[in-house]
Amino acid sequence: MAAQVPDSWQQLFLGSNPSTPGTAIPVRIIHRRGEPFLILPADSHLALSGLSLYPAQTSAARLAKLLLSLTLKLKLLTPGEIISLPIDQGSPFVTFLAQTAGTGSLLRFALLAGNPHAPGRRFVLLLFNGNNEPAAVVKAGLGESATGLIKQEISFLSSVPHDTYGVPRLGAVFQSERHHAFALDFLTGHSPQPDDLTGLESLLARWIDSTRQVRISELPAWHRLAATATSSNLIDNQLQNALCCPVIYHGDLAPWNIKVANGLWQVLDWERGELAGIPGWDWFHYIIQSAVLIQREPVNALAARVENLLTSGNFQRYAAKAQIVGIERQLLLAYLNYSIQVLKQTEGLSRIQSLLAHLAQKWRAKI
Numbered sequence: 197m198a199a200q201v202p203d204s205w206q207q208l209f210l211g212s213n214p215s216t217p218g219t220a221i222p223v224r225i226i227h228r229r230g231e232p233f234l235i236l237p238a239d240s241h242l243a244l245s246g247l248s249l250y251p252a253q254t255s256a257a258r259l260a261k262l263l264l265s266l267t268l269k270l271k272l273l274t275p276g277e278i279i280s281l282p283i284d285q286g287s288p289f290v291t292f293l294a295q296t297a298g299t300g301s302l303l304r305f306a307l308l309a310g311n312p313h314a315p316g317r318r319f320v321l322l323l324f325n326g327n328n329e330p331a332a333v334v335k336a337g338l339g340e341s342a343t344g345l346i347k348q349e350i351s352f353l354s355s356v357p358h359d360t361y362g363v364p365r366l367g368a369v370f371q372s373e374r375h376h377a378f379a380l381d382f383l384t385g386h387s388p389q390p391d392d393l394t395g396l397e398s399l400l401a402r403w404i405d406s407t408r409q410v411r412i413s414e415l416p417a418w419h420r421l422a423a424t425a426t427s428s429n430l431i432d433n434q435l436q437n438a439l440c441c442p443v444i445y446h447g448d449l450a451p452w453n454i455k456v457a458n459g460l461w462q463v464l465d466w467e468r469g470e471l472a473g474i475p476g477w478d479w480f481h482y483i484i485q486s487a488v489l490i491q492r493e494p495v496n497a498l499a500a501r502v503e504n505l506l507t508s509g510n511f512q513r514y515a516a517k518a519q520i521v522g523i524e525r526q527l528l529l530a531y532l533n534y535s536i537q538v539l540k541q542t543e544g545l546s547r548i549q550s551l552l553a554h555l556a557q558k559w560r561a562k563i
Contacts, residue, residue: 205235205309207338207374208319211287219283221303224276226264235307237324238278244268245330246306249322251387251452253490289336289377292370296379297323297331304328316341322382332367336377343376345467350378352469360444361402362463383464385457390486393510399461400479403444404518410442410472417445417474417538421530424537435526441518445473449482451490475518479511480531484551488544495550502528502555525559 222238234250236243244265252261267275283290285301294303304324310317318337325331337346353366367379388395412418413436422436446453447468455462483505487493493501505511506524515521532552535541541548 204317204338205232205307205319206282208336209281209283209287209290211284219285220280221283222278223281224274224278226276231312233309233312235281235305236276237304237306239304239328240268240271242304242324242328243275243306245324246322248330248384249306249308249320253387253452288372289370289375292368292377293321293323293334296334296368297325299324299326299331302326316345318342318345330382333380333382334377335380336370336375338374346376346378349465349467349469350376352466352471353378355471356444356469362399362461363444363466364462364464380464383455383457383462385455385460385462387451388454388456388461390451390483390490393505393508395456395459395461396479396482397510397514399463400443401514401517403478404475404514405442405444405472406517408441409439409519412436412438412440412474415442415472415474416470417477417534418530420538421534424533432526432530435523435530438520438523438526440475440520440523442472443475443478443518445470446478447473447481449478450485451482474527474530475520476515476524476527477531477534479505479514480528481535484532484548485544488547495547495554498547498551499554499558502551525555529556529559 224236224238224243225232226234226236228234234246236246247261247265247268250261252258264275283303285291285294285303290303293305294301297303297305306322308320310319316337316339318335321334321336322330323332323334335346335349337343350366350369353363356363358365364380364383367381369379370377413422418436445468446463446466447470448465449463453463453465455464480502483501484498487498487501506528511524512521515524520527529552532548532555535548536545536552
């Protein structure tokens with residue numbers, strides 16, 4: 197069967213009048229789990245650059261990406277299937293893309309799509325300039341859920357101080373009735389390893405606002421957690437009255453949302469970002485979600501990993517700076533509750549629930 201570009205993908209590049217003829221450009225479609233998830237240029241050199249959009253994490257995914265890369269380099273086979281993608285060169289969004297790339301009317305790009313089954317699916321495009329070099333990255337959304345998330349990310353990136361370490365600088369913004377999008381500089385680099393605590397400490401320590409203290413109950417994330425409180429999800433009264441230094445909060449800090457180049461970390465995907473968040477939660481998320489979703493560790497191994505983290509020198513230095521020494525365990529249990537009750541995590545949910553129950557029982561006497 198010939199590969200087809202889903203209608204939702206084509207809507208990105210067509211104008212509001214579907215009868216307007218488009219310019220057909222050749223692209224190659226790469227599938228994952230039976231679903232098209234990556235559009236690469238037909239040109240092998242550009243396609244190779246476009247692979248940087250895919251942050252492969254599991255061993256199988258990294259192997260598949262490596263084989264695809266080698267195939268493109270050696271040009272022995274044609275990975276994916278070459279098809280024609282219709283593009284309306286006169287549509288406002290396509291004009292925005294071409295202007296961002298600095299190519300006039302010519303548009304060269306690679307595209308990575310998010311989870312097709314998740315609400316608010318967004319698209320990430322790598323644009324190439326006239327010299328066939330990566331010029332910029334554009335994140336775009338169609339539909340109410342997706343455009344809402346795009347607007348949230350634009351709002352955060354517009355409000356964070358420009359010199360904040362690890363946060364990319366917002367570029368051009370596009371908004372229409374159908375599309376919302378924004379541009380970022382193209383970032384080179386690779387995703388960090390989940391056990392890279394030195395790099396993680398350096399990043400998160402810089403996000404601590406050590407100039408002030410607030411009660412944890414004053415922070416927006418705590419308000420969201422408190423609103424979900426039930427008999428099985430009790431809010432820790434001692435914890436909510438504790439003082440801490442607020443932090444810049446990403447909300448989905450994981451290796452696949454980070455680029456590391458020359459030792460510098462840059463963090464992407466800020467739709468959950470907040471300027472005043474609960475310290476420790478991004479660190480917990482980074483460690484636990486990697487272990488659950490990528491390494492697929494059982495609960496006992498997860499619990500041991502968490503306890504090793506809390507006693508590590510890296511985390512203890514961070515805890516002292518954020519002024520959360522003595523409440524680390526309560527904060528971690530609150531984070532797990534937040535993942536279940538507020539984020540409503542789906543993949544890996546049963547292990548997150550089991551980890552919460554296991555640690556709550558084990559730490560009962562200590563907290």
